[in-house]
Amino acid sequence: MNLEMESIKNIISKGLNKSIDKMNRISSFKWELENIKFEVSKDNNDCVAIYLLSKDFNKIAFVLFIKKEDANKIFKIFSGYYPDLSDSYKNSYEIILREVGNIILNSVLGEFANLMRIAIIPDLPKVISGEKFFILENISRIIEENILKIPISSVIKVKGRDKIMDMELFFFVDNEIIRKI
């Protein structure tokens, strides 16, 4: 299992690095992947979570947690202003975070799909807010039980105006997939 876990960690790291390259193409701030820790942060902060599932392929899923204050920073990077979460702004807030999640999560998903030489068409990423463990528990319920959870704590550093953002990625994968890897 250790060898398989190492392979999974390498794939995730590769996908995250690819996603950082992509973020740098669309942002005036410099994005850097500072480190990737394969452990669960105990913080139960208020978060914005972007999750990626697939109706057609329920053996793999990802949830990206971004601390609320960092999600607001990301919104500001792309919109130019801090969010006012009245109804008129809520839509654009979700659209921006969903697109960021779309780029990051699909970069990682792509690494898995390419390694296994299969096509995984994911559903559109969804955005929800709340305490991290509450969200995680709820998302776990809609994912098959016989699935492994690999927590990844990664610090994504955005340079420009001392903005540092913490993101945490949870990866769910079926044992059958691990064996194939």
Add this chain to the structure above:
Amino acid sequence: MKFAIVEDNPSTRMTVKFAVQKMGYPVVAEAENYEEAIKMIEESDFDVLLLDILIPGGSGMEVIRNSNMKGKKIIAITALEQNSIDKELLKLGVCYILKKPFSYSELEDAIKKCL
């Protein structure tokens, strides 16, 4: 040369529409989900379709499979980074796969390559 756009993200749709119009081509139809896309393709007269692959209600690949795209050119737009999906899109007749995020010049290049 008339264009149609299928994209669920309104800001991306607006950016793509603006870029196409800036190149001097009209955008005659727009859709933001699978159902609208199928209806739009049936009812509109266009030459080039800019098609997002992840849309609500179905995928862009299903849109191609389930509609008559004969004689029309398709540029796929996607954040997906999967070789199998790229191969499938090319098999379905897509002339260019534009990866998200893309710049204006990349969009312009994609359109030029398909015309």
